[in-house]
Amino acid sequence: MVNLFKKGFIYLAFTLLILVGISVESAHAEDGYSENLIPKMTSDVSEFGKASSSSNLGAYPSWKAFDGVENYSCGGGYCAWGTTQKTGWLAYEFSSPKAISKYVMHNNGSWPEKFPNTWTFEAWDGSNWVVLDSQSNVTKNDWKEKPSQSFTFENSSYYNKYRVNITLTNSKASTINTAISELQMMEKTSIPSEPESITLDKNNLELFEGDSEKLTATVSPDTANVIWTSDDESIATVDQNGNVTAISEGQAVITATIENTDISATSTVIVKKPDNSFSSAILSITLVNGITKEYDVTNTVLNNYLNWFESAQGTSTFKFSKTISPYKKVTEYIVHDKIASFEVREY
Structure with a gap:
């Protein structure tokens, strides 16, 4: 009887785990994020974008965080970006704007103490860095237990350049104090990639x-x-x-x-060309410097001028076209705040 109870309990627990797993997986799928938008790099510059950082050491260059390898070390060398400092930043600049709303950092379980504890994920708007996401107290144990950490946030703005700006690392004392093995960036698939x-x-x-x-x-x-x-x-x-x-x-x-x-x-x-037979008025404009300009205008030009004069201000200009030999055409620009007065002489 006890064995049957235990078997029944285990079966029920297993069933619940499956249902929970399905529920979690479905929620993740509904998020609708793209694949990693950064192609595999073999140098700091490619046709798709540019990698940069606060420190570009020979064995730990910026592009190593975008080389498609999630390990810290590989083949007797290193496959990560790193710096001797306990702070620093790592950036990627796309050749065309992206609306990034998810990023993933990897270390594959190696040297978790070298990986960030506190940082911001930022976008460059052409003048300033805009903070899109902030994280703190991500310990070396967190990195050890979960070597790939993903972070999502709301963003519908398009930027070319993004960076992880690290203000605290988990390292106590090491030649390389701060590192990222691999950095990936994604868009929400529900955001249109371009106007339609x-x-x-x-x-x-x-x-x-x-x-x-x-x-x-x-x-x-x-x-x-x-x-x-x-x-x-x-x-x-x-x-x-x-x-x-x-x-x-x-x-x-x-x-x-x-x-x-x-x-x-x-x-x-x-x-x-205006038909002179439709000319209906002489528009005489006196400027603030005492000069008077006269134009033989059609009803259309006169109405356009009157509408402009009522709504315009400051340095707004109105164009008048005239025929003056030997020129093909002469265009005069009257500045609104230079007009002292004007009169319309209809005929």
Whole structure:
């Protein structure tokens, strides 16, 4: 009877372990992280990225932490990055931005006292190191019992360069006081690796010389940066806010491209010469220095100017196109805060 009870208890315990194991494994799978994004390195620089550190010793160079070997020592040599100091940092710079949200450090059970106790995982934003994760009191016993330590955190921002910044090691006294055998970095697979789409609110524009109109781009995701270009700036120009200005008669294509991708959308701009028969007013502008400028303008240009004058300020400019022999075209720029007064003489 006792034997049957023991067998039943063992079977129940085994069943519970299996169920717990399945539950834990399923939760891990749902995290959805990529494989290690750092290709195996044989030197500090490759076509995919660059390794660097606070100390690049001959036998323990930076790239040894990215050589695909999880052991501290191998083949009579060393397969780890290391420094004689009890603090230090190890970094990897990707050739294209990544949204890292998981990293793994390995030591494969060798020399656990050399591995970090307290550190931060950081990203370089171009001006400062941004702390993404902090760890403390990871002892040599922790490293001995679990030679591969993984850490996850929330991050949806893309950076090129990441580092482990160690402020305390477990070492008491050694030639090499701080080491990492292997450092790996991963992205969450649910984060898009690049923007997906872009559209423009207008596929075609018709403008008279000197006129301006704004194009609006809609991108997904909406955090993507848009680069604006014109295939012929002698006909139409565009600024980085999508404002198109007609320069001279002809046809130009305005392209909006998501930065660092080949995803783009276009709008065709047809520029026509103003018909003088539609000229309706003389716009006379007196500047603060006493100089007066006069322009024979169409209704469109006049309305554009009036709208600009009401909304603009400071050094904002308005463009007027004129024909002055022997030049093909002359463009004058009137600065908003240089205008003393103006009058409109309709005819």
